[in-house]
Amino acid sequence: MNNLSSHGNKILNDFNPFKNFKLENYKYAQLHKDHTSENFSDSSYDYNELLKISHNLQKTDFEETDLSSKVDKWNFNSIDSYFRVSSLSNRSSLTLNLDNFSQEVLLVDVNHFSENISFTKNSSKNQTLILITSNISNPKPRSIFFDLAENSNLEILQLALSNNKSFIYFEINQSDFSKMNFITFQSNNNHIRNEYYASLGEKCELNLLGLNFKNNFINDNFSYIQHSKPSTASNEIFKSIVDNGAITNFQGKIYVDPIAQKTDGYQMSRSLLLDSKSKANNKPELEIYADDVKCSHGSTVAKLSQNQIYYFKTRGIDEQTAKNILQKAFLVEIIESLQNKEIKDFSKKLLDNLI
Amino acid sequence: MLNIKDLKASIEDKQIIKGLDLSINKGEVHALMGPNGSGKSTLSYVLSGKEGYEIDSGSVDFKGKNLLELDVDERSNEGLFLAFQYPMEIPGVQTSFFLKTAINAKRKYQGLEEIDALEFAKLVKSKAEELSISPDMLKRDLNVNYSGGEKKKQEILQMSLLNPEMAILDETDSGLDIDALKIVSEGVNKLRNENNSFLVITHYQRLLNYIKPDFVHIIADGKIVKSGNFSLALELEEKGYEEISKTA
Ligand SMILES: Nc1ncnc2c1ncn2[C@@H]1O[C@H](COP(=O)(O)OP(=O)(O)OP(=O)(O)O)[C@@H](O)[C@H]1O
Ligand SMILES: [Mg+2]
Numbered sequence: 001m002n003n004l005s006s007h008g009n010k011i012l013n014d015f016n017p018f019k020n021f022k023l024e025n026y027k028y029a030q031l032h033k034d035h036t037s038e039n040f041s042d043s044s045y046d047y048n049e050l051l052k053i054s055h056n057l058q059k060t061d062f063e064e065t066d067l068s069s070k071v072d073k074w075n076f077n078s079i080d081s082y083f084r085v086s087s088l089s090n091r092s093s094l095t096l097n098l099d100n101f102s103q104e105v106l107l108v109d110v111n112h113f114s115e116n117i118s119f120t121k122n123s124s125k126n127q128t129l130i131l132i133t134s135n136i137s138n139p140k141p142r143s144i145f146f147d148l149a150e151n152s153n154l155e156i157l158q159l160a161l162s163n164n165k166s167f168i169y170f171e172i173n174q175s176d177f178s179k180m181n182f183i184t185f186q187s188n189n190n191h192i193r194n195e196y197y198a199s200l201g202e203k204c205e206l207n208l209l210g211l212n213f214k215n216n217f218i219n220d221n222f223s224y225i226q227h228s229k230p231s232t233a234s235n236e237i238f239k240s241i242v243d244n245g246a247i248t249n250f251q252g253k254i255y256v257d258p259i260a261q262k263t264d265g266y267q268m269s270r271s272l273l274l275d276s277k278s279k280a281n282n283k284p285e286l287e288i289y290a291d292d293v294k295c296s297h298g299s300t301v302a303k304l305s306q307n308q309i310y311y312f313k314t315r316g317i318d319e320q321t322a323k324n325i326l327q328k329a330f331l332v333e334i335i336e337s338l339q340n341k342e343i344k345d346f347s348k349k350l351l352d353n354l355i
Numbered sequence: 356m357l358n359i360k361d362l363k364a365s366i367e368d369k370q371i372i373k374g375l376d377l378s379i380n381k382g383e384v385h386a387l388m389g390p391n392g393s394g395k396s397t398l399s400y401v402l403s404g405k406e407g408y409e410i411d412s413g414s415v416d417f418k419g420k421n422l423l424e425l426d427v428d429e430r431s432n433e434g435l436f437l438a439f440q441y442p443m444e445i446p447g448v449q450t451s452f453f454l455k456t457a458i459n460a461k462r463k464y465q466g467l468e469e470i471d472a473l474e475f476a477k478l479v480k481s482k483a484e485e486l487s488i489s490p491d492m493l494k495r496d497l498n499v500n501y502s503g504g505e506k507k508k509q510e511i512l513q514m515s516l517l518n519p520e521m522a523i524l525d526e527t528d529s530g531l532d533i534d535a536l537k538i539v540s541e542g543v544n545k546l547r548n549e550n551n552s553f554l555v556i557t558h559y560q561r562l563l564n565y566i567k568p569d570f571v572h573i574i575a576d577g578k579i580v581k582s583g584n585f586s587l588a589l590e591l592e593e594k595g596y597e598e599i600s601k602t603a
Contacts, residue, residue: 306406311443313427314403314436315457315513316464325456329447 004089008071011085018139025079028249028281029193029220036164037190037216045161045350053342054130055103059112062094067116067145075173076197077255077287078224083141083169083195091116091142098154099123105340110144111136118145121152128155128340139165146172146180150201153179155339157347160186160194161354172198172206176229179205183338185347186212186219187354193220202229211334213241213327214354215248223252225267227260227293236267239331243274251283254297258289267297272304272330327355356381356552357402357422357521362413363577364401370411371397373577379521382549386563386588387556389574390596395556396440398574399523403437404430417521432464436519438510440526440556445497450509453497454479458516482515486542487535503530511542518546523554528562540565560592575600 004012017026071088074080093116098106107130110117119129131144148154152175160166166189172180178201184194189212198206212219219242225234240248250269271280282299304326312322328351335351338344357379364372371394379385389395401408402415404427415422422430445453458478459469470478483493486508498506507527514522524543528536543553543566555566563571563585571587572579573596580600581587591599 308443308445310405310427311439311445314431315453316428316431316460316517317456318428318460321456321460325448326445329445332447 005072007074007080008085008089011080011082012089015079015082016086017082023082025081025222025251027251027283028218028247029222030191030218031167031193033191035191035217045159045353050107050130050346053346054105054107055101057096057101057106057108059094061100062096062115062117065093065095065118067093067118067143075199076224076226077257078197078226078253081169081195081197083167083193084143084171084197087116087141087143087169090140093118093143095120097121098127098129099125101127104128105130105343107132110142116143116145118147119154120147120149121154122149124151124153126153126155126339128157128338128343130343131156131158133166133168134159134161134163136166137164139167141167141169143169143171146170148172148174148178148180150175151177153181155181155343156183157338157343158182158184158186158194159350160184160192161188163189163192165190166192168193169195170197172196174198174200174204174206176201177203181207181337181339182209183207183334183347184210184221185335185350186210187214188216189219190216191218193218193222196221196223197226198224198234199226199228200232200234203231204229205232206234207337208234208236209334209337210238211240211331212238212248213331215240215242215246216244218247218249220249221251222249225252225254225265227254227256227263227265229257230260231262232260233264234266237334238269239334240269240271240280241274241327241330242271242278242280245275245277247279247281249281249283250299251281251285252297253285253287254295256286256288256290256293256295261290261292263288263290263293263295265293265295265297269299270330271299271301272327273301274304324355328352331355356383356418357554358414358416359402360414360416362398362401362415363411364397364413365409365411366397366407371577372401374413375574375578377572377579379552379554381552383570384547384553384555384566384568386568386571387554387574388558388571388588388591393574394577395574396525397577399437399440399525399554399556402430402523403427403435428460431517431519432461434520436514436517436522438507438514438522438524438527440529442498442506442510444499444501446499448497449493450495450497451479451493454493454513454516457513461517478516482512485515485538485545486512487538488512504532504535507531508535508539511539515542515546520551521554522546522551523556525556526558527555528557528559536562537565560588563588573599
């Protein structure tokens with residue numbers, strides 16, 4: 001860490017959310033609290049079924065790369081991410097070009113890697129990458145980068161299940177005319193935070209969608225979407241179900257550059273609280289420097305509808321079954337946006353099993 | 356079948372049902388008519404067991420059981436059905452999935468196995484056809500963006516699948532066009548037999564031309580103020596509530 005630039009050192013020393021809990025971008029994450037839980041259930045899912053429909057990428061498929069110079073290349077109009085700087089300076093990195101694989105569905109189990117990972121994609125071929133970030137207990141942040149070349153497109157499904165502590169920085173760099181569909185599925189986690197920093201080139205589209213339920217302590221999603229060029233569209237929806245005194249956080253900013261006219265930005269976070277002990281913090285923000293844009297954001301916090309439960313019961317369906325169905329109904333919208341049919345079906349089954 | 360005695364019920368400390376008596380036997384169809392706000396829907400909610408209603412006094416006997424002691428889903432599984440005046444929209448829940456879940460809930464209650472997928476598909480298809488509900492409709496989320504009439508038909512579809520012993524239809528006719536009214540009435544008439552009963556809540560005699568009631572009751576301010584046969588409905592159409600109530 002001695003050879004870090006002054007910028008790097010400043011972030012590591014002055015913006016460390018594990019020590020300083022007053023940092024704006026880490027407002028609700030409570031990373032200074034070392035909350036460990038033994039009693040959260042290990043959510044079982046059929047890994048083998050997933051392997052049947054995907055190609056499992058091995059460590060040997062990756063190449064070593066040096067991303068440490070990235071520490072000083074912070075391309076966002078925001079305070080630098082501690083997760084990014086600390087992972088770039090503490091971990092070595094690997095890279096993989098997704099175009100080298102003809103399979104439509106690829107899978108990476110991040111737990112097999114101690115490195116940061118960088119993915120690149122140049123083609124417009126439909127491809128879905130399943131990122132398993134499950135059963136992670138190491139609280140040291142890690143980074144995962146995506147570089148989409150012009151006209152390329154990629155779909156990501158992140159499965160974040162049964163983590164004691166998982167702190168991940170995602171960076172999505174989209175060159176002109178590229179499309180990204182990113183879905184994050186989070187359940188049975190104790191203390192997790194995902195950061196998403198995305199930069200959109202001309203006419204790019206980004207879907208960033210998340211669902212989370214059965215959190216144990218804190219589930220935190222932070223996004224910073226930077227519309228850097230004209231005619232870009234971002235669509236962000238996060239849905240949470242919280243119970244047992246857990247906390248779900250969504251903090252997201254849409255930044256629109258002065259030249260990014262015709263930006264279409266949408267951001268929504270919806271939470272269902274199943275009891276009065278649980279909590280949802282929402283902090284949507286817009287920072288817009290162009291005048292011809294369409295941006296909207298919102299958030300809702302609600303309980304399950306007693307009237308809907310009543311309707312189910314008048315049809316003979318017991319209360320617990322009704323509640324389960326309504327919870328799935330609330331979350332399924334996120335899964336519906338997966339493009340790959342097999343992955344969508346798998347995710348629906350996973351939701352069925354975990355609720 | 357259903358025996359309501361001196362029922363008084365309140366919501367938010369306001370008594371709406373104020374000493375209502377009504378006895379419905381097996382095989383009978385009763386019509387319940389009355390002005391807006393007289394307590395018709397409230398009665399149907401109280402009978403279904405909806406939360407928030409306080410029973411101040413009286414009793415309701417359903418097939419020899421104390422209906423008021425049963426939970427909402429038990430009442431349904433015991434054979435009570437309520438077709439809502441304003442059916443609920445359930446986003447995210449496919450109609451056919453909902454129907455299957457309801458059928459299986461009842462089968463479970465009766466100690467039967469879950470319905471076989473093929474059998475279910477056939478059953479729903481034939482019942483939906485009878486009500487001229489298109490198969491596409493069943494793939495959509497329950498009642499979401501259904502037209503007013505389509506929602507009412509959906510209620511009747513649920514009724515015919517659950518085959519209740521006692522069905523309460525709360526203004527099922529309002530919002531239906533003339534053809535739909537006929538179709539829905541035929542659906543009800545088809546279910547009708549000597550072992551089940553209906554309480555048909557309506558404002559219009561027109562429905563009763565299709566579903567011929569054995570008895571007609573007029574409710575005003577939470578009480579039955581007049582009972583008679585079909586001719587009472589005709590008289591009502593002619594004179595209106597005000598005058599009928601005077602002669603009560
Ligand atoms: N939650 C409530 N709090 C207070 N008053 C209520 C509540 N719900 C219903 N009421 C009142 O109870 C009365 C009876 O309503 P109800 O819906 O049973 O009438 P109805 O006979 O079905 O009328 P309509 O023919 O218009 O459907 C009305 O005056 C209504 O305003
Ligand atoms: Mg009513």
